[in-house]
Amino acid sequence: MALKVSLLAVRNGSAEKAVEALALDYLKRCGKTLPAVSRTYRTEAALLAAVADERKSGATQFFMADLGGASLDSLQFAEKLRSARDGGVRHVVLAIGPASGWSEEARSMADLRLALGAMTLPHELAWLVLAEQIYRASTILQGHPYHLGH
Incomplete structure (x- = not known):
């Protein structure tokens, strides 16, 4: 069974249409290898409640974008997903928190x-970067040359 990835965000208001289209395109490209979806929530509490619901079914891990977190390159991120999948995890929830921080x-x-780097990014840009990294991880896990720029 494939590992499913959900990209969640705490966001008030709608995303810029061009950014949203790019992010959703990256998630769609993941296909059956790493099925990915995106959802937004108005509050951290609502997002955390959704994560808690997902965890009730078991085999779910919660990854969050956080300035004080680990700095991983694309291969290391793909390895985290591979390790989760191979360890029996069926769902990884990856989330971007509120503007005020988690x-x-x-x-x-x-x-x-x-961590997505030392710089603070706007939510829309962080969402796009994570969507692309999820897609990149799916290609790495498939051995596809996208990651290498071919």
Whole structure:
């Protein structure tokens, strides 16, 4: 069974249409190898409730984008997903938090805190970067040359 990835975000308002189209295109490209979906929530509490619901079914891990998290390159991120999949995880929830940052409660729930770099990014850009990295991970896991620029 394939590992499913959900890209969640706390976001008030709608995304810029061009950014949204690009992000959704990357997620769609993941296909059956790494099925990926995207959802948004108005509050951290609503997002965390969704994560808690997913965890009730078991075999779910929660990764969050967080400035103080681990800095992984694309191969290392793909390896985290491979390790989760091979370890019996069926669903990875990857989330972008509120503009004010994650609460300590949320941070304590995370199985992995992931930094996107030292710079602070707008939510839309972080969402696009993560969507592309999910797609890149799917190609790495398939041995496809996309990651190498071929």
